[in-house]
Amino acid sequence: MFWPKRIGSGIAAIAVCFLIDSITHHSFGSYEQRIIALVGIYVTLAVSLNLINGITGQFSIGHAAFYQVGAYLAGFISRRYITDAGHTPPPVLWLIGMILVAAAGASIAGFIVGLPSLRLKGDYLAIVTLGFGEIIRILVQNTDALGGSYALDKIPKIQEIWLIWLLAFICIAVCRNLLKTARGLTFLAVREDEIASSAMGVNVTRVKVTAFVLGSAFAGAAGALLAHYEGLITPATFTMDVSFIILTMVVLGGTGSITGSVVSAIFLSYLPEYLRTLKGGDGQPLVVSGTAVVAALIVTVLAVAAIKTVLNRHLFTPQKRGLIYVGIIIGAAMLEPLFSLLLHPVPMLANMQVAAAQLRMVIFAVTLIVLMLLRPQGVFAHHEFSWDWVKKILGKGPVPSTEVSA
């Protein structure tokens, strides 16, 4: 009874991926197709970082490094073997092979970075992982065979959106599976308390290194897919920014929650593309006033801090709370003219224009600040999507707090 069921769900997952693929190809142009591919890649990246950061509690912030190792490893081999040497392997099989090679390569990198996590905690580990990311990027930038700071180009394009999404599904399934078994609880235990974990016989070293190896393997695999989707990769694709964006996805979704990582990866990787499509009145890409951005930033942060202190002291009804929020938004809107007025004597600042597409980082920053103040546990906290949960929202059935429940 087990295997038929398992094979059935495997086939179903592949079918869904093919469905996504064919809908994408039939209904969208190449621009939208690329967005759908990138969103899939970011889901894998966020969920795999969540395994290291959220589930095992190792504060790693250099995830782009593993992504880059995978991308360059697969890209380089493909370019040499197919473009330069002129071999013609079956593309899909070749790509699957490259995914595995990239995963293996990145997991070795993950192992090496995982080692300091045995001695370092929190901020210190974060600095090491960040440094590692930069080292990898700079190494690549200075290696001519990898295209140096320009690009590794002429990578054969093998654009399989279904494979991208299949990898995302596999990554999600692997993390979920882990958490459904007793072994997964030991990962959470290491996050909660290392001393108590080892007193209970948990091999803390092994758990941490496993998390790093697995998480980076998935990031590497995602890199292989990116390299073959784009046909060209540059060191600029793997900067600290990218690591931060992946980290933001994990934190925003709620560290430890796979569902949260998936949802916020989809949302945050789509957001910049959405902003880019916004058009102003003249049909040109939307441009907003810099003073408005600054005003909005300052007001949000101050307002949230204020709400936090006030709401903690007084118990407002949800209605009153809603009114307060609306008031703050109106206030923020009114502040813009005030700012313009104040900045009027400095024409350079007053006339500063910002393309909407550039607002991405501002929105990330504001979202994170607001989140940390109002809901530090993340949007989904430690909750996972489950059908019981849907039933509960529909008004029946209890919610299990975690996977293994009595």
Next chain:
Amino acid sequence: MSLLKLNEATIRFGGLIAVNKVSFELKKGDLFGLIGPNGAGKTTCFNLITGVYKPTDGQILFDGKDITGTPSNKIANLGISRTFQNIRLFKALSVLENVIVGGFLRNNTGLLSSLAYLPGAINETEEMKQEALRLLDVLNLRQVANVRSADLSYGMQRRLEIARAMATKPKLLLLDEPAAGMNPQEKEELNVMVKKIRDEHGMTVLLIEHDMRFVMSLCENIVVLDHGEEIAQGPPAAIRNDPKVIAAYLGEAV
């Protein structure tokens, strides 16, 4: 036969000698007490036995084996488990999940089985869950099995610490102030439970406790530490009248 033997165990933190040449011996089936004023070095003794710290000098023998300097997780696998004075539960996990982690060290299935959610890992998880539930019955925690452990009352958290430690099926159970923060009724129940743990579950127990009535009524043998040094050892009646012990506690009723 001796189960645990400390042989002049010593540890220095800089200039402070927290435990100084402490020697005592537990036989299988003992219910042993470790007492002493604040800062005497009791918890540090536990940390030495469980491998949190490596002794600067001396040996620790368990079940005939030298375990001096062995890492914590290996010591747990050899059969020593403990609770913590400053409760160290896995806060975000449920009561049941905490106990499952304790029982995980007997796992037989590999990582792959878990990642692929294969029957091996599924069945093993189910067995560990059932086993954990039985332990929750023993410690009277069954009804809160699915509660987040951080949300439990203080007394329940202490009992959960014991359940989690017992889940490793240790030969030797170390309890660090298990009755701290409990009301008299809870203490009474705990007293009965600890006896049961020794008599029915066959575990040897070494416990630290400040409540003298509790220790004296429960333990058959007691070691007293003061400023890292062992000042007395013997049955409760002898300890109670030992002038050195009385002096260490500055005339408090012992």
